[in-house]
Amino acid sequence: MKIGVLDIVADAAYESFANLAMGAYYRRQKGQLGPQFVVVWCRQLGHDVSYAVYAGHGDPLSLLPDDLDVVFISAFTRYALLAYALAKRYRQAGVRTILGGPHAKAAPLDSARFFDVVIGDCDRELLDEVLKGPVGPGTVLDSGRPLTDIPSVAERAAELDQTTRNPGLPLWRRMIHLLASTGCPYDCNFCSDWNSRYRALGTEQVRDDMRLVRSRWPDATVIFSDPNFGVRFDQTVGAIESLAPDERPAYVIQCTLSVVKDERLERLRATGCVYLAAGVESWADYSGKAGSAGKQGREKLEQVCSRFEAIARVLPGVQANFIFGVDQDEGGEPAELIKEMLRRLPSINGEINIPTVYGGTPLFDQLLREDRIVRGMPYALYRPPYLTMTLKNYDPLDYFSQLIDIQKAAFSARSFRYHLTREAPAYLKAYSVIRKATEGAEQIRGLRRMRQAFLQDPAMGDFYAGRSTGLPQLYEAALRRLLGRHRELLCDEDIRPVLA
Template identity: 45%
Template structure:
């Protein structure tokens, strides 16, 4: 069979700044599961075509037209592009299959556009799809996420296609995706991995991949896609440390502060970890991940800032992930505490996320029960700077005013100067400048939305949940996001089906 695998990483780029970011950064976000599917299909003797779409060019031209089956992976923000492409493939008689975060979160909506919707998958499930074992209109899933991750050597055709430039060789920012573990021991209500049990993948496989990279791609950056890296810290770091010092590739991880306690940051330095991105989330909640017990408020800020200071002595680049707009957030305190953290740790880049009610999470269930999801807001806007829920303690105008204040503090000239003084690393200094510029672009978006909230009563009524009529602003912006594919999706196609209960009889 002729099998296509398309990993959609971003909507079409708009403007020179987005083009540059997509080419240098987004290109490196390719997922491991689409690459694994490509390998599994190739093992079975099928003619396999794999591509990633990161916002440049025409996604429909990345794969041959005469496929038998196409697998498309995407996250929610780009799901409408996936839907439009699925229509084109179905018209051509191609069997369409969707997987990835969006399919896991909103499987019922996906059924309107794809023949099959996949939750968890493994090689056996993919084999069954290719053998025609599942009826069109089915939602199917493996019993659990796969453990047998194909080796880097097996994935090299996919890695070259996704991460290398012109498919030839890696450049400075080229990244090899890897997994050391699956799942997470924490149960954050907003996270799609909240109920996925943590388990370490075979350390021998990771060691084999590291040896391969040392021989064939020395010095190439590794990005570990683990939801929470090295929960079993010593077992994972022993594998990394077994590599000779001159053959340890640079690597990036996301991990909880509770994992990175004591002398462990020193082992990160010894094994060539170049970036860590812990989730702090909130100053009033999720404290079990931060290792601060029941501390909150200023005490938690200072405790976490001290922890990041110790990390900075061993890891060149740090990022702290925050959520603003949780039900525990109210008043000025969340903004003031986050600004205090920024002032104490200018060497840490703060990402400030807007809570999104992704399906399959306790957050989605709670907001649905409370009637607080804007049910006609298209999936294209399930990412910052857009608000798709009503908040418990902030009206929309107040929320965007405070969000603008947070971003303005993070992107101020004074803060940029402090960040630049905190490092002599040329690349990190460049990243600080680039991310500051991106934050300033976000501020412009927040102010645009704030202006409409203040000046347009219908726009405000929509965001306060008093009407379900989608503002023209979002209709027009959705068309711009889709570009020439906008004509393939009607207004009705873009109204999300947030139903979580699967159709009876589906797999």
């Protein structure tokens, strides 16, 4: 059987210097692990398989052969409408369509309107069943099993060569995505991994994958895609420590502050960790994973600042993730605490997130019952700066005004100067400086457009109150910009999501 696997990691071409600088090289390397696993499984099952990553340029249909029997598409929710449009085109050509990846798990019923098969959690056994047997259009499937068969770097080497070509620029590095674990021990109500059982991979596979990355791609940095790296710290980091120093590639992790104890920081540095991202989330909630259980507000600020300061003394790159606007946030204090932390710690990169709720999570179910999810919001706008839900304690004008001030602190001139002059590997410094110099201005412009639209366009208020199903002008323009010619393949009914 001739199978194509298409991983959609963008839905629009570069529109600004920020996207050009940050995306021209970085986007193509954001290929997800899941589609690469599917490629390996298809090969093992004896199929003729082609693989491509669509990063926003050209025609995605041109990336795969014309004579496919089956196409497997993977996409995040923000790229779902492009996936839907492509599925329509493939179905018209008689190609069987399968959707996997994050959006398939978050919105299976909506996806089933466009795909023959929608797969949530997938493994080789389920994929084999789907490819062998007749499955009716609109079928939703899930393995119901934890993923245990994780293809190695050696098995994915051809796909990694395809997506990580180095353009020869001294400041850029290849990025190789690995897993050291699956699932997460925490049950954050907004997270798609809230009910997934944590499982650490065997130390032998982690060690062998890291060794092969360093030998085959000496200029590569490993990006660990674990939802929560190092829960079994001694086992995972011990596997890296068992390698000789010249066998260890640099690596990036996302973890909770509760994992990063003082005595572990030096072990991370010594084994090659160059960048660590950890969640602060909210000042009034999700404190357990931030290592500040029972603390809120300023008390949590002091605890968290102390931890990030300790991390920044040891590791060259540190990122703090915030969510502003959760139900526990109220008044001006949450924004002021974020700004104070960013001012006190110019060494960290602050990632400020707007609450965006995805299907399959307890928070989604709660907000759907409360009728607070914007039912007409197209999935393509499930991204900043757009609001996909009604905030509990902020009206939009107040919210966007405070968010603009937060982003000004995150991308301040003082922070830019710090990252420009600090001691760090050249590629990390380039990433931080380009991001500070360009991305901040673009994000603030987007937030100002949102605030202006709420101020001047009555259609925005009608849309969010459910009095109108028609998209406001700002949103329709955004859809056309993001989808380009593919917008014409989707009618108004297609872009209005089925949420229940």
